[in-house]
Amino acid sequence: MIKYRVKGNFLSDNNKVQNINSDFFEKHNNPFKARNKAVQYFRNFIELLLIDFKADFDKIFQQKNSIEIDGNILEYVSKYGLSLEYTFDEVQFHLIDFCGEIDADTYDNIAIGLESELEYYNKHSFEYKNSQKITYCNQGEWIEGFTEDEPNTFEILETTTKFEDKSKPYWWLSLDEKKNLLKSIIQDAQIEKSLIVGENSFTEYKPALLYNFKTKKASIGVKNVIAKVICSFLNSNGGKLYIGINDNGEIQGLDYDFSLKNKEDEFDFFRIEFDNMLFQFFDKSVYHFIKADFNFDYEKPFFLVSVKPSDNPVFLVNHKDGQKEFYIRTTTSSIKINDLQEVVKYCISHWNNRNSDSA
Known part of the structure; x- marks a missing residue:
């Protein structure tokens, strides 16, 4: 049975790291309802954070730190974020949405998670709404040479992650x-x-x-x-x-x-x-x-x-x-x-x- 949860971490107003790990959202006969509840929880939580911090993502998901090594002060940035995930066994979790600074690897994981999620729904004939088709070029497959000549087009369920500009090879590279x-x-x-x-x-x-x-x-x-x-x-x-x-x-x-x-x-x-x-x-x-x-x-x-x-x-x-x-x-x-x-x-x-x- 598929289960959903919200997990992650962020910075509170006193710059302390706060962890969040919601209970599982699950419904045996209609997993799409469980998904909707998890999505709503995910979005409500983000909305509350943005209200508290006046939409300043840097204050929520980035923390500047410094450390002294051999007399030299080295600065680094710790990055945080909130994930919407699903699991079948409560051991392996699959990412389907994320709020924070997203890198190319995160996009890959979300795309893979969304694709396999809908495959599960179709395989078990579960009803769902608001699906969409995306064309996405998977960085991991492309650079390893295991992909086809063209990026992959597939159907996904609703997510806040935007894939509109990720359909061409090497989108993850700077100019x-x-x-x-x-x-x-x-x-x-x-x-x-x-x-x-x-x-x-x-x-x-x-x-x-x-x-x-x-x-x-x-x-x-x-x-x-x-x-x-x-x-x-x-x-x-x-x-x-x-x-x-x-x-x-x-x-x-x-x-x-x-x-x-x-x-x-x-x-x-x-x-x-x-x-x-x-x-x-x-x-x-x-x-x-x-x-x-x-x-x-x-x-x-x-x-x-x-x-x-x-x-x-x-x-x-x-x-x-x-x-x-x-x-x-x-x-x-x-x-x-x-x-x-x-x-x-x-x-x-x-x-x-x-x-x-x-x-």
Whole structure:
């Protein structure tokens, strides 16, 4: 048999926490009448609270506290609220309404509770009134990937909880979080496309940052190859370098590079070696145009280096003779321009065109 109750806590006028736990509302032959009594009790209680506190929710459901830890004063907020719940066994309770500061998890719990409640009414042919249909996107299912392509539409009984603006995916995110999510989705799509299309003027694959597959040891020559690709992207139109992916576009991971570490964390080891490579071949001005980190979205991690086009010509330092080299990107490779006159001609043409495009 279904039973209803109101439970929760709030702050009294002397800022003390008051707990409420009503008796069960139940009626074997007509549970909808028991529900109505519970709903009325829930709403009457809230109305009385709002009268006493002049509709100031912060005074009722939020309490600012502070605690001293190691001489530092830390402030935090305790949150309270009133719940309307039902149960079948007085052990597990299901939320169908709430008054207080509602977060995304609470919306999920209310939606699930309301959906299963009406399923119970329909299963046992109990009469009810004032039902409505809602379309709701469940945060928990959506982010875990267990949902269908579209949010779920279902029928519920009356509740004060509003679902009108909760029908679209990611409604629970702030504007900044949505922007970051959009960037992530676009980046994932670009990665998928790059792995399918293969190497081109904007994409390069390299199997390792350090590991020489002939000597089976670390090699400055391998880093030099990586640096040439980055240099060519900087001097052209930018691009993406995937380290840990072979020439066939297969993700082989970074185990070969990781095998060269000592006792340090393998990912920290790799990041340090990448930064050292930039120090070895470039001046510090290139850091502004390079963003790099691991991607863990596939079976094996790889290292993605995103390079923006530089505002000025970038030269690579050849450690064999200390000479500076100039690289540009062609359709599928990075090439060095040796002739000084050709370098000057390219720089004038490339950066004049870029400046005129951005004007």
